Amino acid sequence: MESLTCSACGSTSLVVKGPFYICEYCGTKYEREPNKVVTVDIGSLLDSALSAFASRSYEACQQYCIMIQAVEANHPIAIYLKGASAYLSGQASQNEEASAWKLACSMAEGIYGGTRMTVDFVNKCLPMAAQTRESKRDSALRQIDKQIKDLKALIKQAKEREARMRSDVVFRTASNLNDFIEDVTGNKKQEDYTADQVEAMIKSAEARRVRAEADWLDNLSDILADSWNLVCDRKLGIDLLSLFRAKNDELQAGIQRVRESKHQKGVAATVSSCADTARQIGQFVNEEIIELGERLRPGTKAEYRQFLGQIASERRKRDTRIDAIQSELNGTHLYEVSKQFKLRKELSDLRNAVIGPDDPCAAFANIVLKRHHG
Numbered sequence: 001m002e003s004l005t006c007s008a009c010g011s012t013s014l015v016v017k018g019p020f021y022i023c024e025y026c027g028t029k030y031e032r033e034p035n036k037v038v039t040v041d042i043g044s045l046l047d048s049a050l051s052a053f054a055s056r057s058y059e060a061c062q063q064y065c066i067m068i069q070a071v072e073a074n075h076p077i078a079i080y081l082k083g084a085s086a087y088l089s090g091q092a093s094q095n096e097e098a099s100a101w102k103l104a105c106s107m108a109e110g111i112y113g114g115t116r117m118t119v120d121f122v123n124k125c126l127p128m129a130a131q132t133r134e135s136k137r138d139s140a141l142r143q144i145d146k147q148i149k150d151l152k153a154l155i156k157q158a159k160e161r162e163a164r165m166r167s168d169v170v171f172r173t174a175s176n177l178n179d180f181i182e183d184v185t186g187n188k189k190q191e192d193y194t195a196d197q198v199e200a201m202i203k204s205a206e207a208r209r210v211r212a213e214a215d216w217l218d219n220l221s222d223i224l225a226d227s228w229n230l231v232c233d234r235k236l237g238i239d240l241l242s243l244f245r246a247k248n249d250e251l252q253a254g255i256q257r258v259r260e261s262k263h264q265k266g267v268a269a270t271v272s273s274c275a276d277t278a279r280q281i282g283q284f285v286n287e288e289i290i291e292l293g294e295r296l297r298p299g300t301k302a303e304y305r306q307f308l309g310q311i312a313s314e315r316r317k318r319d320t321r322i323d324a325i326q327s328e329l330n331g332t333h334l335y336e337v338s339k340q341f342k343l344r345k346e347l348s349d350l351r352n353a354v355i356g357p358d359d360p361c362a363a364f365a366n367i368v369l370k371r372h373h374g
Contacts (some may be wrong), residue, residue, distance in 0.1 A: 008313045015063035016070070042068055042075070050083050053128065059088035074111050076121045080104035094136060101129055105226045113230075122227045123240050129223045131246055137216035145208045151202050158195040207263040214267035217254045221274040224248060228281050244285045250276045251353050321352055 014021040014030070021030040022331070049064035065082035068075050083100020086092035091102075108121040224247055251274060258264050258271050325347045328339065 014062070014067075016066050040074060046077060050124065051083055053085060056088070061085040062089075074107045076104040076108040076112060076117065077124055079107060080121075080125045080129065088135065096312075101125075101223070101226070105230060109230055118230050119234060119236070119240065122231050123243065126223065126227045126243060126247065130220055130250075133216060133219040133223065135267075137212055140212040141209060144205055144212065148202060148205045148209070151198055151205065155195055155198045157200070158198055195298065203263075207266060210261045210263040211257060211267060213254060213258050213261075214270045217251060217258065217274045218270050220247065220254070221277040222253050224251065224281055227275050227295035228284065232284060236292070238289075240254060241285055241289055241292065244281060245289075248278055248281050248285065252282075255276060284351060318350055322347060336357060 004260060014023055015024075015033070019032050021032060023029075045064050045068050049061050049068065052058070052061035052064060062082050064084045067086070068078040074192065083092065083097050083104075086100075087097035088230070104125065108118045112118055144174050154298040160214070185204060186351070224244070228244070236244075255271055255275050258267060264271065325343050329343055329347070
């Protein structure tokens with residue numbers, strides 16, 4: 001049996017190029033022999049692939065994944081790493097990266113379902129998938145923010161120019177604004193733009209910014225839901241629960257930012273769906289952390305029972321308030337429109353509440369996390 005180690009320098013960093021293995025360090029070339037049995041240390045190759053991804057050496061990461069898949073074609077971590085690296089290096093589209101994620105999840109659930117590989121896949125690939133989708137959002141936001149900044153700088157000039165002209169004459173903007181409009185809209189005609197038109201374009205850009213945030217929330221929500229579905233029937237360790245909690249906190253923070261935006265109406269359905277996912281995962285994580293706390297510290301069950309009782313009490317209060325609001329809304333004596341509106345908003349908030357830092361379940365989870373995770 002022969003391992004993939006360079007005989008010239010001892011390196012294990014050999015990449016596949018055509019019919020050859022080539023050492024990345026000394027350049028020694030080895031011919032690939034199709035009928036020859038070669039042992040491959042998949043664990044070492046996977047570590048190298050993860051390290052290459054973390055250092056943004058995406059081509060090297062892809063080569064390591066190819067070597068892993070030459071031995072284990074359906075390895076879910078290698079499938080996703082390869083797809084994400086291709087996307088981040090500009091060799092693949094966002095749709096292809098998303099397809100790689102879905103394929104990797106199906107392999108982790110099907111071929112490797114119920115094994116340690118499933119948990120390992122989520123532990124390693126969930127943060128990478130979130131980082132990949134976040135890079136797309138950040139790129140879009142940087143571009144939009146630059147457009148908004150440029151337009152705001154130019155609108156002052158436009159207003160000053162209009163003030164100096166007769167009200168019935170449409171002013172011609174500076175050539176740099178025309179060039180900017182041409183770049184943003186793809187419109188190759190030189191046109192006249194009023195200050196109102198530029199303000200409308202600023203509003204449009206701000207709406208696109210909110211849409212980019214909502215698209216990222218939708219992506220992060222899907223990644224979390226896929227990961228959760230893979231491991232929700234397993235007893236999870238504190239590291240993975242901490243990861244789920246951290247990413248779910250990011251999702252909740254993003255939801256709050258979008259809801260506070262003046263352009264949130266256009267993405268309300270997306271945000272509502274993401275909030276549902278965040279609530280379900282938040283409940284799952286908190287309940288798992290409580291169960292883990294009982295499992296790891298059996299000597300303090302009285303403390304756990306106290307927290308569980310507080311959680312149950314808070315949830316009963318919430319349910320009681322929901323029933324009271326519903327009864328009042330159904331009553332014939334309610335005529336005040338403003339009061340009805342407030343009650344409906346409170347009812348909606350109670351039903352759609354995402355578990356937040358003030359929830360006793362979350363407070364308990366923080367205590368367990370601190371004890372077992374530092």
